[in-house]
Amino acid sequence: MAWHWESTVYAIIAFGILYWLLSKYAFGPLFGIMEQRRQMVLEQMNSAESSRQEAQQQMEEQKAALEQARKEAYAIIEQARVTSTKTAEEIVTAAKSEAARLKEDALSDISNEKNKAIEALRSEVGGISVQIASKIIEKQVDEKSQEQIIDQYLKEVGSK
Structure with a gap:
C-alpha cells in the first residue's frame, strides 16, 4: 500500500469543510440547545432549593404555631381548673x-x-290555780274533798 499524499490532503480539506459546515449549522444550534438545557436545569435546581427552603420555613412556622396552640390550650385548661376550684x-x-x-x-x-x-x-x-282556789273557797270542804278536787282538776289538765 502506498501512501498517497493527495488523498490525505483531500481528506483533511473534506474534514475541514465538514467541520466548518457542522460548526456553522449543527454545533452552534446544538451548543445553544445544550446551553438552554443547562440554564433550565440550573433554574429548576434553584427553584427546587428555594421551594425546599420555603417548605422548611413553613414547617418551622407550623411547629411554632402548634407549640403556641398547645401553650394556649394548657393555659385555658389551667384557667378552667382554677375557676372550677374557686367556684x-x-x-x-x-x-x-x-x-x-x-x-x-x-x-x-x-x-x-x-x-x-x-x-x-x-x-x-x-x-287552773285560780279555779282550784275558787272551788276550794266555794266549797270549804275538808282536806279529803280538797284532794279529790285537786286530783280531778289535774286529770282535766292532763287530758288537755
Whole structure:
C-alpha cells in the first residue's frame, strides 16, 4: 500500500469543510440547545432549593404555631381548673353559710315556740290555780274533798 499524499490532503480539506459546515449549522444550534438545557436545569435546581427552603420555613412556622396552640390550650385548661376550684369553694362556702343560717333560724324558732309553750302553760296553770282556789273557797270542804278536787282538776289538765 502506498501512501498517497493527495488523498490525505483531500481528506483533511473534506474534514475541514465538514467541520466548518457542522460548526456553522449543527454545533452552534446544538451548543445553544445544550446551553438552554443547562440554564433550565440550573433554574429548576434553584427553584427546587428555594421551594425546599420555603417548605422548611413553613414547617418551622407550623411547629411554632402548634407549640403556641398547645401553650394556649394548657393555659385555658389551667384557667378552667382554677375557676372550677374557686367556684366549688364559693358554692361550699355559700352552702355552709346557708346551713348555719337555717340552723340559727330553726334554733330561734324552737326557742320562740318553747317560750310560747312555757308562757301558755304558765297562764293555764295560773288560771287552773285560780279555779282550784275558787272551788276550794266555794266549797270549804275538808282536806279529803280538797284532794279529790285537786286530783280531778289535774286529770282535766292532763287530758288537755
